[in-house]
């Protein structure tokens with residue numbers, strides 16, 4: 001999508017610190033990290049968010065989560081991390097290209113705010 005920040009990052013039009021990519025998934029460091037590990041994992045195909053997803057998006061969503069688990073394993077943070085998808089403006093979603101936040105490397109309180 002032309003005017004989407006994360007599509008521009010995936011296309012290399014806006015620089016990012018790449019963490020991982022494959023045919024379906026692109027993962028990069030969050031510009032404003034909230035923890036020692038804060039990686040954003042996004043599908044390469046544009047999808048606005050979880051509430052816009054259908055059954056045809058099941059694989060790309062699953063692959064984003066599997067990439068998060070793999071990155072967490074590689075970074076040695078499996079003693080506690082969180083995968084978060086904000087859905088809708090009231091949750092704090094600010095970029096409307098589906099993304100999974102991988103947050104870890106410190107104690108995480110529950111419930112989140």
Ligand code: 5GP
Nearest residue numbers: 016028029030031032086092093094095096
């Ligand atoms: P949301 O608020 O939609 O759940 O998450 C959007 C995330 O994108 C935020 O954590 C924010 O810090 C991050 N972000 C916003 N703009 C950029 C950018 O230009 N580059 C990178 N790497 N992250 C960004």
Ligand code: ZN
Nearest residue numbers: 004007046097
């Ligand atoms: Zn997009």
